[in-house]
Amino acid sequence: MSILVAGTVAIDNIKTPHAEANQLLGGSASYAAISASYFSRNVGLVGIVGHDFPAEHIALLEGKGISLAGLARSSGESFTWTGEYLDNMNQRVTRHVAINVLENWQPVVPEEARAAKWVVLANMSPDNQLAVLDQCSPEAFVVADTMDLWITIANERLHDVLKRIDLLVINESEAREFAGTDNLILAGERLRGKGPRYVVIKLGEHGSFLFGEDQHHFFSCAAFPLKEVNDPTGAGDTFLGGLAGHLASIEAQEPGFEELKAAVVRGTIMASFTCEAFSTRRVEALQDEEIGERLSLFRLYTSF
Amino acid sequence: MSILVAGTVAIDNIKTPHAEANQLLGGSASYAAISASYFSRNVGLVGIVGHDFPAEHIALLEGKGISLAGLARSSGESFTWTGEYLDNMNQRVTRHVAINVLENWQPVVPEEARAAKWVVLANMSPDNQLAVLDQCSPEAFVVADTMDLWITIANERLHDVLKRIDLLVINESEAREFAGTDNLILAGERLRGKGPRYVVIKLGEHGSFLFGEDQHHFFSCAAFPLKEVNDPTGAGDTFLGGLAGHLASIEAQEPGFEELKAAVVRGTIMASFTCEAFSTRRVEALQDEEIGERLSLFRLYTSF
Numbered sequence: 001m002s003i004l005v006a007g008t009v010a011i012d013n014i015k016t017p018h019a020e021a022n023q024l025l026g027g028s029a030s031y032a033a034i035s036a037s038y039f040s041r042n043v044g045l046v047g048i049v050g051h052d053f054p055a056e057h058i059a060l061l062e063g064k065g066i067s068l069a070g071l072a073r074s075s076g077e078s079f080t081w082t083g084e085y086l087d088n089m090n091q092r093v094t095r096h097v098a099i100n101v102l103e104n105w106q107p108v109v110p111e112e113a114r115a116a117k118w119v120v121l122a123n124m125s126p127d128n129q130l131a132v133l134d135q136c137s138p139e140a141f142v143v144a145d146t147m148d149l150w151i152t153i154a155n156e157r158l159h160d161v162l163k164r165i166d167l168l169v170i171n172e173s174e175a176r177e178f179a180g181t182d183n184l185i186l187a188g189e190r191l192r193g194k195g196p197r198y199v200v201i202k203l204g205e206h207g208s209f210l211f212g213e214d215q216h217h218f219f220s221c222a223a224f225p226l227k228e229v230n231d232p233t234g235a236g237d238t239f240l241g242g243l244a245g246h247l248a249s250i251e252a253q254e255p256g257f258e259e260l261k262a263a264v265v266r267g268t269i270m271a272s273f274t275c276e277a278f279s280t281r282r283v284e285a286l287q288d289e290e291i292g293e294r295l296s297l298f299r300l301y302t303s304f
Numbered sequence: 305m306s307i308l309v310a311g312t313v314a315i316d317n318i319k320t321p322h323a324e325a326n327q328l329l330g331g332s333a334s335y336a337a338i339s340a341s342y343f344s345r346n347v348g349l350v351g352i353v354g355h356d357f358p359a360e361h362i363a364l365l366e367g368k369g370i371s372l373a374g375l376a377r378s379s380g381e382s383f384t385w386t387g388e389y390l391d392n393m394n395q396r397v398t399r400h401v402a403i404n405v406l407e408n409w410q411p412v413v414p415e416e417a418r419a420a421k422w423v424v425l426a427n428m429s430p431d432n433q434l435a436v437l438d439q440c441s442p443e444a445f446v447v448a449d450t451m452d453l454w455i456t457i458a459n460e461r462l463h464d465v466l467k468r469i470d471l472l473v474i475n476e477s478e479a480r481e482f483a484g485t486d487n488l489i490l491a492g493e494r495l496r497g498k499g500p501r502y503v504v505i506k507l508g509e510h511g512s513f514l515f516g517e518d519q520h521h522f523f524s525c526a527a528f529p530l531k532e533v534n535d536p537t538g539a540g541d542t543f544l545g546g547l548a549g550h551l552a553s554i555e556a557q558e559p560g561f562e563e564l565k566a567a568v569v570r571g572t573i574m575a576s577f578t579c580e581a582f583s584t585r586r587v588e589a590l591q592d593e594e595i596g597e598r599l600s601l602f603r604l605y606t607s608f
Contacts, residue, residue, distance in 0.1 A: 088486040182392040184509065185529045205488065206510035207524070220511070220526035220605050225489045261608040301522050302606060304565040 002042035002248045004113045004140075005033040005241065006132040007122025008102065009047040009071065011054070013082040014233055014278060016089070024279035025057040026081055028122035028145065031234035032241030034280050035270045036120065037064040038291060039245030044113045046070035046132060050078035050101045060284055069110040074101040089229045109135035116140060120244045121165070122237055123147050126157035133164055141255065143167045143244050144196075145236065151178050162195035167260070169200045169240055184209060188218075198260055200243075202236055205229075210264050212257045219261045222302050224272035224294060231278045235271040238283055242270030269294045306346035306552045308417045308444075309337040309545065310436040311426025312406065313351040313375065315358070317386040318537055318582060320393070328583035329361040330385055332426035332449065335538035336545030338584050339574045340424065341368040342595060343549030348417045350374035350436060354382035354405045364588060373414040380405040393533045413439035420444055424548045425469070426541055427451050430461035437468055445559065447471045447548050448500075449540065455482050466499035471564070473504045473544055488513060492522075502564055504547075506540055509533075514568050516561045523565045526606050528576035528598060535582045539575040542587055546574030573598045 012026030029047045036043045044067035049058075051074070061068060082096040107128050119136050121129040121144035129144060136142075142165040150158050151174060162168060168191060172184065179187035184201055188211035191199045199211045203223070210219040246266035252259050269291060276282040316330030333351045340347045348371040353362075355378070365372060386400040411432050423440050425433040425448035433448060440446075446469040454462050455478060466472060472495060476488065483491035488505055492515035495503045503515045507527070514523040550570035556563050573595060580586040 183531060183533065185531045189531070203510060206507060207526075209529075215601075216604065218529055218605050219608065220529065221608075222511075222524035222526070225513075225522055225524065227487060227489045227493070229487065258608070265608055297519075300520065301524050304523065304525075304562070304569050 002040050002116065003036050003118040003120060003244055004044050004046065004070075004109065004116035004136065005029050005036060005120040005122060005244075006046035006070070006107055006109070006128070007032060007120075007124045007237070008079055009045070009049050009053070011052075011078050011080045012233060012279060013080070014231060015084040016231060017085065017087055018230070019278070021278045023054060025054075025060060026233065026279060027079065028124065028234075028237040030057075030061065031237035031274065031280060031283070032120050032122045032244070033061065033066045034064050034284055035238040035241030035267075036245035036248070037066055038270070038286060038288070039242065039249040039266070041065055043067065043245075044070055044110065044116070046107050046109055046113070048072040048074055048079075048101050048105045050074050050076045053078045060280070064284065067113070070108065070113060072105070072108065076101040083233070085232070089232060092232075107131050118244050118248045119143070120240055121145065121161070122240060126150050126154045126161045129161050130157065130164075133161075141166050141247065143169065143240060145169045145240050146174070148174050148177065159194060165196050167198040167200065168196040169202065169236070169243070171202045171236060172204065175201045200264060202239065204232075207268065208239075208264060210260060212260070217257045219257075219264060221261070221264045221268055222298070224269055224298055225301065226272055226275055229275045232275045234280065235274045238274040239267035239271040241267075243267035265295070265298065269298060306344045306420065307340050307422040307424060307548055308348050308350065308374075308413065308420035308440065309333050309340060309424040309426060309548075310350035310374070310411055310413070310432070311336060311424075311428045311541070312383055313349070313353050313357070315356075315382050315384045316537060316583060317384070318535060319388040320535060321389065321391055322534070323582070325582045327358060329358075329364060330537065330583060331383065332428065332538075332541040334361075334365065335541035335578065335584060335587070336424050336426045336548070337365065337370045338368050338588055339542040339545030339571075340549035340552070341370055342574070342590060342592070343546065343553040343570070345369055347371065347549075348374055348414065348420070350411050350413055350417070352376040352378055352383075352405050352409045352411075354378050354380045357382045364584070368588065371417070374412065374417055376409070376412065378405040387537070389536070393536060396536075411435050422548050422552045423447070424544055425449065425465070426544060430454050430458045430465045433465050434461065434468075437465075445470050445551065447473065447544060449473045449544050450478070452478050452481065463498060469500050471502040471504065472500040473506065473540070473547070475506045475540060476508065479505045504568060506543065508536075512543075512568060512572065514564060516564070521561045523561075523568060525565070525568050525572055526602070528573055528602055529605065530576055530579055533579045536579045538584065539578045542578040543571035543575040545571075547571035569599070569602065573602060
């Protein structure tokens with residue numbers, strides 16, 4: 001196993017100002033694993049679904065070559081998220097969350113995945129993230145995401161996670177809250193002080209910041225420009241998967257800052273596809289050439 | 305005259321969460337002209353001040369080699385702006401504005417400045433911007449800024465301005481409002497449709513977008529990272545002046561997109577200095593080496 005992706009697998013019901021769709025494939029691990037699969041043939045997913053989980057979503061993940069040996073099947077109901085995007089597509093309102101099978105989930109990493117060189121802890125509770133880490137190689141390069149909920153209700157456990165990961169990916173408002181400052185440059189520095197060698201702050205339509213060990217190790221990455229955003233759900237998870245996928249593909253023993261920059265760019269490109277359609281519909285059906293084209297355009301848009 | 309900068313010259317009183325200062329040099333033209341003066345020895349300012357305008361501010365502008373032949377001196381009182389920045393330094397509240405001498409001002413461009421190849425219309429009323437344009441060469445490359453107030457109360461005249469300029473510089477919220485869309489990429493395209501060949505949307509701490517004729521002419525420019533922002537007043541005006549100053553310095557007959565990208569980067573660097581201290585205090589005392597150093601760091605921060 002080259003990349004292990006652990007996180008949620010969900011059924012999403014999403015409404016935007018222009019459309020609505022239900023029973024969609026969702027969850028942090030779904031997006032991240034699909035995104036990583038474009039860069040590595042060896043991606044495994046750790047998660048849980050219920051008896052009601054649509055077979056077509058399972059087939060889709062398997063069709064991308066993702067190992068589902070770590071996907072637990074429960075007799076309960078699947079984790080379900082129902083949300084709506086308001087006029088400004090950046091504003092998301094959660095209408096309903098049914099934790100269901102996630103409630104008592106104890107993640108189990110399959111034997112063959114325990115030596116994975118790259119571990120992606122997609123958004124899930126810090127307890128679950130720590131449980132996964134306990135089963136993985138201490139040599140793994142660990143990339144982790146989180147969300148505002150865990151900063152509030154599981155702050156101490158989240159700090160435990162931070163001490164054991166290499167790269168934290170977090171969004172802008174969470175970074176400000178977690179670091180206790182409105183200045184994002186200072187926030188990046190403070191978050192690094194909590195443990196991870198690298199920190200990425202995601203800025204939505206404005207791209208992301210990557211922080212390394214000192215002021216010479218900073219990268220301001222643009223977003224890929226989109227004239228139409230149809231559903232940003234999962235963009236951050238897709239970013240995470242693309243980032244880890246690129247690191248796995250270059251097989252750096254210990255990635256340096258230049259490799260991380262390149263990985264952030266790949267994550268950015270992958271996230272842009274996710275925003276273009278509901279769920280994983282756009283990102284699940286990509287040709288490698290489309291990724292390459294967007295990467296060339298991205299270079300054009302950001303070089304001077 | 306190589307660069308003509310027309311706009312406001314003000315007395316600013318500014319309060320931030322950490323400090324307060326009064327009787328400061330302010331105004332769109334002051335910042336823009338000082339910024340441009342680092343790139344061109346031939347900068348002229350068109351504006352107006354009252355009898356109460358501090359002599360030290362005049363001396364400062366003259367000390368930067370800026371021609372004040374176009375600076376009208378009135379017996380009235382100077383335009384004065386009193387504002388405060390709240391916890392998040394991005395939030396600015398105007399406490400008091402005294403228009404004073406600006407009220408009946410009819411800008412007069414001195415004879416020797418009428419053939420200026422580069423015209424900077426810093427923020428002032430669209431009527432005043434048009435009055436300046438009427439006195440300038442139709443061959444000039446014209447860069448203009450505006451603000452939310454004019455979008456609201458002088459929308460038609462602002463549209464007249466847009467038909468006669470080459471590059472519009474506008475901030476994020478103004479762009480959304482003026483273009484009638486939350487999508488900034490679409491906003492840039494729509495603003496270009498109103499006349500200017502080029503549009504820059506300023507994103508504050510997130511940099512700026514430069515739009516040209518088609519999807520291959522787009523540039524996402526980062527901001528220079530600052531761990532401490534002490535007073536962002538005038539950052540946009542400084543950006544404008546640095547941008548125009550760079551264009552003047554390379555003496556391109558007709559700047560192309562690559563030249564505009566490079567100009568946006570210079571504007572960005574200059575704006576970062578302005579944010580570091582009250583008023584023009586940091587940007588007025590720069591060494592060329594400091595600009596060069598920041599430019600090198602900026603390349604490092606944005607290349608991959």
